[in-house]
Amino acid sequence: MSGEIFSQEHQIVYYETDQTGKLSIPMIFNLAILASANQSKLLGQGEEQVHANKNGWVVLQYDLHITKRPQNGDVIVIKTQAQEYNPYFAVRNFWLETSTGEELVKIKSIFAMIDMEQRKMIRIPQDIMDAYQATKVKYIDKIPAPQTIDATLPTVKQAYHVRYLDIDSNQHVNNAQYFDWLIDPLGTEFLQSHELVNLNIKYATEVRYGQEVESHFQVFDNQMTTVHQIKVGESINTEASLKWRKIIN
Amino acid sequence: MSGEIFSQEHQIVYYETDQTGKLSIPMIFNLAILASANQSKLLGQGEEQVHANKNGWVVLQYDLHITKRPQNGDVIVIKTQAQEYNPYFAVRNFWLETSTGEELVKIKSIFAMIDMEQRKMIRIPQDIMDAYQATKVKYIDKIPAPQTIDATLPTVKQAYHVRYLDIDSNQHVNNAQYFDWLIDPLGTEFLQSHELVNLNIKYATEVRYGQEVESHFQVFDNQMTTVHQIKVGESINTEASLKWRKIIN
Structure with missing residues (x-):
């Protein structure tokens, strides 16, 4: 049995949308994390409690499926829901739905817990998982790895400088920010004629303030799949594969 | 007599804060504009109505005063309030307050109305100003120009590429975005040891998608004042002067 489902309402406002007038992808992740933060607080396992023990949650991977993005004004x-966990990994699901229960967006995610000072993974404390009532399993329901860059083919790349406002109150680049670096190099012509349907993103190492990142991509499948890497020098910080549908006007 | 004051409550959430855990400056502007959009809708003068006549509001200048920035979780x-107007300019005030009425932030702004197709200023239609009950005046209460760059001294500069997600549903760079370009070149050491108390920003021409902007600044007054220009080539798009106080830990 999985943990209890926590719900909250939200009305989309203009600054949460992108140039299409629909909820932006970074904001989808922000809203998802907001709901899990609110659930955690309710269960006495909020950021303050977790940080007090010098521990912190980090996201390792997201698998996002979009049926339809809501737009400005929509409620x-x-x-x-905390789905299941083993000693080192926790699986959490997120959904965005219309007020009548129609699914708009679904996200599956894998989290781990780290010692904030040593930046090393630790066993997830039992009392935390008990609070969420998540199922303890031997092997978690993993997310397949994103399709990877074909090293025999060239990539298109664009450099980005990590800005002061990209850093959140945990002193790291906000996870939602990576999406900006992923898609911007695709260019406005591609982005205005394609709608994202799936994003599989895997974070390997953290990007730090002041670093210069390089966002690389390759296009496959008659423009229906794009495959991405975020690199700092030779180190791969993030890998992602995105699936698209053509917008027919 | 000025127009009626419109109020709405808002709870600050984590993704609206910057690395200090306080409401970020771009989000202060987003919330202000959200309230005025909600007031306009209530008065039957929302974006849809205004755009239906191929007109649109543009902001020319903001003067922001910060007493104290609220933080994550604060309500x-x-x-x-539409303060006053003449045929071409409208003065609007914004305030952020605590729930007990303590002033946190005050913004005075100057707006104009444009023909969206010709991108030219037009006379503000009388029925619009009537709806807000703003005072008609001959000369509006202007905001002084920001302190300007000293052309005899060098500037520090940094280039920024306008990204896909910087563009809003009006197909322009969101006004709040400029602040990111203004402050990022100041560097983390300055930004972590100084708190913004006043921002006077004047928008001259619009920055467009795909353009490369250069953010220039000079420091005066024993680091208490920074003076900025956003340029595209030799054209000055935005000028701003910022006042700071030193953070004493």
């Missing part, structure tokens, strides 16, 4: 319901 | 009240 949606954000839902989240 | 604030956003207030706004």
Whole structure:
């Protein structure tokens, strides 16, 4: 049995949308994390409690499926649930739904817990998982790795400088920020004629303030798949594969 | 007599804060504009109505004063009021207050109305100003120009590429985005040891998608004042002067 589902309502406002007038992808992740933060607080396992023990949650991977993005003014319901865990990994689901229960967006995610000072993974404390009532399993329901860059083919790349406002109150680049670096190099012509349907993103190492990142991509499948890497020098910080549908006007 | 004051409550959430854990400056502007959009809708003068006549509001200048920035979790009240107008310019005030009425932030702004197709200023239609009950005046209460760059001294500069996600549903760079370009070149050491108290920003021409902007600054007054220009080539798009106080730990 999985943990209880937590729900909260949210009305989309203009600054949460992108140039299409629909909820932006970074904001989808922000709203998802907001709901899980609110659930955690309710269960006495909020950021303050976790940080007090010098521990912190980090996201390792997201698998996002979009049926339809809500738009400015829409009232949606954000839902989240701790699905299952083993000693090192926790699986959490998120949904965005219309107020009548129609699924708009689904995200599956894998989290781990780290010692904030040593930046090393630790066993997830039992009392935390008990609070969420998540199922303890031997092997978690993994997310397949994103399709990887074909090293025999060239990539298109663009450099980005990590800005002061990209850093959040945890002193790291906000996870939602990576999406900006992923898609911007695709260019406006591609982005205005394609709608994202799936994003599989895997974070390997953290990008730090002041670093210069390089966002690389390759296009496959008659423009229906793009495959991405975020690199700092030779180190791969993030890998992602994105699936698209053509917008027919 | 000025127009009626419109109020709405808002709870600050984590993704609206910057690395200090306080409401970020771009988000202060987003919340202010949200309140005025909500007031306009209530008065039957929302974006849809205005755009239906191929007109649109543009902001020319903001003068922001910060007493104290609210932080993650705080419930604030956003207030706004159309103060006065003449045929071409409208003065609008915004306030962020605590729920007990303590002033946190005050913004005075100057707006104009444009023909969206010709991108030219037009006379503000009388029925619009009537709806807000703003005072008609001959000369509006202007905001002084920001302190300007000293052309005899060198500037520090940094280039920024306008990204896909910087563009809003009006197909322009969101006004709040400029602040990111203004402050990022100041560097983390300055930004972590100084708190913004006043921002006077004047928009001259619009920055467009795909353009490369250069953010220039000079420091005066024993680091208490920074003076900025956003340029595209030799054209000055935005000028701003910022006042700071030193953070004493």
